[in-house]
Amino acid sequence: MEMKEVIEISELAIVNAIYDGFKIDVEIFVDSKDVECACYLYSKNTVISKSGYKNDRKHTFNVEENQNDYLKVKVFFKNKNDNTIKKSKIFPLSIRRNLRYKLSQNSLNSVNTINCEIIAAKPAAIEKYEKKGFQPRNDNTPYKLILPIDWLEDPFNDRNWMFQLHAWRMLDGYLNRSNRQDLYYVSQIINDWVSFEKDNKSKWLWYDMSTGLRALKISFYLKKCYDKGINHRIEDLDYLLHEHFRHLSNLAELNSGNHGLFQLHGLKSLTYVINDYGNGAYSMSDMKNYANDRMSKLITSQLGSHGVHTEDSPDYHFFTHKKITNIIQSPWWSDLNEKILKILELGENAKPWLVFPNKKCVPIGDSAVGSVRNDLVALDKWSHVKSGDYIGAQVDGYAIVRSLESVPLNNSSFLFFQGSFHSQAHKHCDDLSFILQENGIDLLIDSGKYGYQQDKYRKYFLSTHAHNTIEVDGKSTTRSEKYAYGSAIFAPPKCIDDVWVIEGKVEHVVNDYIHERTILYKPGLDLYVIDVITNKKLSMPRKIDQWWHFETDAKVTIEENKVVVNTSTHNHMEIASESSSKAVDYHLYKGYDSGNRLIGWVSKKYLQYEPTSALKISTSVRKRSIVLTRFKLSKIVLEEPVVSLLGKEIKVNSSYPNLSHFFSDKLY
Incomplete structure (x- = not known):
């Protein structure tokens, strides 16, 4: 040049x-x-x-x-x-002057730890932190933070650890106790962070949820200084407030998921404790209006029109619903639209459908089973169908058939069908997968959450072949929100001739096939899965693998034309499958790791994994194939099968006339 x-x-x-x-x-x-x-x-x-x-x-x-x-x-x-x-x-460059923000003393009186997401901690937590180091999770190794802190050092290559660091989680104990020495240490950490931020750039410095939680801590710290009658010791409070206002009021930085709740919560808390200062860099009134508008839209997008969390993970429904409920009880949200309360009521009524009969969360998507949830409303507060001792419902993109709450756990049945896809955030490639419990024992399991570490195990636990569904050509389905379909459930479960029927359908545009799944369920006795796969890539036959996953203590064996599963609690299950295309092949895996592909693993704790049995039933499709798989759930001698596969057609047993009529309209 x-x-x-x-x-x-x-x-x-x-x-x-x-x-x-x-x-x-x-x-x-x-x-x-x-x-x-x-x-x-x-x-x-x-x-x-x-x-x-x-x-x-x-x-x-x-x-x-x-x-x-x-x-x-x-x-x-x-x-x-x-x-x-x-x-x-x-x-x-033009100059803006008079940027001093003034505190609202009246508002500071009503700020508390719950409003500001300060985790309850006893003085022993401070002693542990000072002696051993920063340990935001029990499974973390304590790490000493010495001033000046390198705020971009990631000693464990752990995204969650970095999030907690920049949310200033190490300050929770000090803010709970809040004596003068504690508040001095809080100011030291804040000043160190500000000094570092001025000289560095990184996504972590202004990571969405961390920024919102920091804003809440700033509000609470100012409140405690006011309570003690002492001046705050933040060296550049104007800058700190200004930058949090700037990032938290920037729509381009607002997370569309549950992290956005904390961004808006933090922003609104600052507008509550800071007086509107007419010639300041930002208008408190404008930011209040922005926060209210975006919070209403975000809650609606998070819980949808059904009140069910839209990130396809039941555990996050509990987390988000609780957080939203706690958030809007804060004094700075008293002017929020009342329509949000109706959505929250629906969300509360959905909760008992998202747990096993033992009241632990179903592990779908990025969900962990967790502890027992005792604060649940009755099942019948949600629209449902009841037959005998069983009850069924569609909860947005989920379909559930289970025992009534009055049935003892050791006699209970539970089937949870997953057909929800609204967001990539916490969804797995688990379209039309389901999990099954009988007598309180896991028979068909989800492989689990694992965690957010970007490694081969995270890749596996997200994959299609880690779930109880169909995989075509060995490739997982997409999680891209571009192809989100909302709910794949046709209609609420229905009980016909004492057989529960659940239906779902997904067109996998990226993978060039359509998957239709119908489940016929006689709780405690019999279960049939009818998979119809339509090939949209007609130039070649394609491989179909139907995957099933079992509890770690299950003994799984392949016998002639069937698979036998026995649990340590003496639950017995037999699996037999047939295809309209060709004979099926059975393959068992447990803890398989070829380097490029994992099969047969389960994660029951964060970032932990262990081997478990996985069954692959293989066949093929050229244009359209039906795979019928029967699960005998009891050793009791059963009558003739409810349905059978004759050539390329599903035939219903004549003992089920209403079910036969129901199937007469199907193109099986």
């Missing part, structure tokens, strides 16, 4: 420089990949800061209050090939 070309590029360049009172963001638009740009910041014709040559052409400067007179920037262009340099013209 010649000098003339560099001059022309510098003259044609667009320089966008924005000063909001604390930070200057300079963005340079140049139509050439061979040019690097540097930027100088001037105050009263004196260079006060420099940003060197780089390719991304974005430069940020922090400005102290005594430096904000007559600011301007100068941009330099350099040819990467021969280092030819051409100066740009000067770009003056």
Whole structure:
């Protein structure tokens, strides 16, 4: 590139420089990949800061209050090939003044630890932290934090640990106790973080949920200083508040999932404890309106029109519903739209359908089983169908058939069918999978959550072949929200001739096939899975694998034309399958690891895994195939099968006339 070309590029360049009172963001638009740009910041014709040559052409400067007179920037262009340099013209910047925020003393009186998501902690937690180090989770190794802290050091390569660090979780114990020495330490941590943030850039410094939780801690810290009658010791509170206002009120940074709840909660808490200051950098009134508007939309998007959490993971329904309920009880949300309360009531009524008969959460998606939930409303508060000792319901994208609450656990039955896809956030590739319990014992299990560590195990536990569903050509289905279908459940479960019927359908556009699954269930006795696979890639036959997963203590054996499962609690199950395309093959795996592919693992605790039995039933499809799999759930001698596969048709036993009529409209 010649000098003339560099001059022309510098003259044609667009320089966008924005000063909001604390930070200057300079963005340079140049139509050439061979040019690097540097930027100088001037105050009263004196260079006060420099940003060197780089390719991304974005430069940020922090400005102290005594430096904000007559600011301007100068941009330099350099040819990467021969280092030819051409100066740009000067770009003056406008100044905003009087940025001091004032506290609202009346509001500070009603702020408390619950409002501000401060985890309850006894003084012993402080002693443990000071002696051993920062340990946000029980499974973490304690890590000593010594001032000045390197806030971008990730000693365990653990995303959750980094999130907790930048949420200032180490301060919870000190804020709970809040003596003068505690508040001094809190200010030391805050000042150290601010100092580090001014000199560094990273997604972790302004990670969505961490930022919201930090804002809540700032509000609570200011409240405790007010209670004690002492001045806060944050060295640059204006900057700290301004930057949290800036990030938390930026719609482009608002997380559309449950993390967004904490971003808006933190923002609204700051608008509550800070007085509206007319000529400040931000209007408290505008930010209150923004927070209310976005919170109403976010709660609706989180819980949907049915009141069921839309991230396809029951555990997160409990987490999010509880958090939303706690959040809106905070004094700064008293002006929220009342329609939200009706959605929350629906969400409360959905909860008892998302647990096993032992009241532990079903492990679908990124759900952990967790502890017993005793604060549940009655099942019949949700729209349902009842037959004898059993009850069924559709809960948005889930279908459940189970025993009544009055049935003892050791006589109970429970089937949970997964047909929910609204979001990628906590969904697995588990379309039309289901889990089954009989007598309180797991017979067909979900492989579990594992955790958010980006490794081969996370990849496995997300995969299709880690769930009780169909896999085509050895490839998982997509989790991209572009292909989210909401609910794949046709209608609520129905009981016909004492047989429960559940139906679901998903068109896998990316994988070029349609999967229709019908479940026929006689609790405690018999279960049939009818899988219809329609191939949209007609140029070639395709491999179908039907996957089933069992508890770790189950003894699984392949016998002639069937698979036998016996649990340590003497539950017995026999599995037999047939296909309209060709004979099926049975393959058993347990703790298989070829390096590129894992099969037969379960995760019962965070980031832990252990071998378990997995059954693969293989066949093929050219145009359309039916796979019928029967699960005999009891050693009791059963009558003739409810349904059978004759050629390419499903035939219903004549003993079930209403069910036969129901199937007469099907294209099986």
